[in-house]
Amino acid sequence: MTLVKFNNKNRSVNPFFSDVFDSFLNDSFVADxxxxxxxxxxxxxxxNEFNIELAAPGLKKEDFKxxxxxNVLSISAEKKAENVEEGKKYSKKEYSYNSFVRSFTLPExxxxxxxxxxYVDGxxxxNVAKKEEAKIQSREIAIK
Structure with a gap:
């Protein structure tokens, strides 16, 4: 009896197909x-306050809501862009749509x-101010 060892990583009939498929899925454009x-x-x-900084380059302040x-602070943005050149007859147009929502529960x-x-430089x-009673108050305590 002869034992034959199979490669379990590549089970496809044609190894070239697997390589192309893997490279397509790992392509940075597709992954993005x-x-x-x-x-x-x-x-x-x-x-005196809480500071929240959100990195969102390429947007305008009008895109944010x-x-x-x-006590839930929600930050969302939506940007739609359509790239169309006048004077040409296109069989394909490309649209771009980006959106996100981030929510934060504020403390008491x-x-x-x-x-x-x-919104500055992306x-x-x-800045969420603290209530007066929540601010750290320092004072010297006299010894009796």
């Missing part, structure tokens, strides 16, 4: 289109009435 894009975020806390529902110490937002910056 298939992957869901959610902007990276940095959250910091200072003595910021909502506060109870956040002042929901004092939230500011600014970074959306939100």
């Amino acid at each position: 289109r298939l992957a869901t894009r959610v902007p990276a975020v940095n959250i910091a806390e200072t003595e 910021i909502n506060l529902d109870k 110490s956040a002042d929901q009435n004092n939230i500011e937002a600014e 970074i959306l910056k939100l």
Whole structure:
């Protein structure tokens, strides 16, 4: 009896087909289109406020929508673009559509009435002030 060892990694009849299929799925253009894009975020806390920075380059401040529902702060953006050249007859047009939603639960110490937002150089910056009673108060305690 003869034992034959099979390669379990490549079970297709034609190895070329597998190579092409794998290279197609691993192509950066295809991977970029298939992957869901959610902007990276940095959250910091200072003595007086919470700072949220969201990296969202290529957008305008009009593309963003910021909502506060109870203690949940939601940041969303939607951008639609259509690339069309006049004077030519096209059999294909390319559309671009990007959107995302990020939500953050604000702590009880956040002042929901004092939230500011600014979009500069591809970074959306939100400053959420703290309530006065939540701010760290330092004082010297006298010894009796």
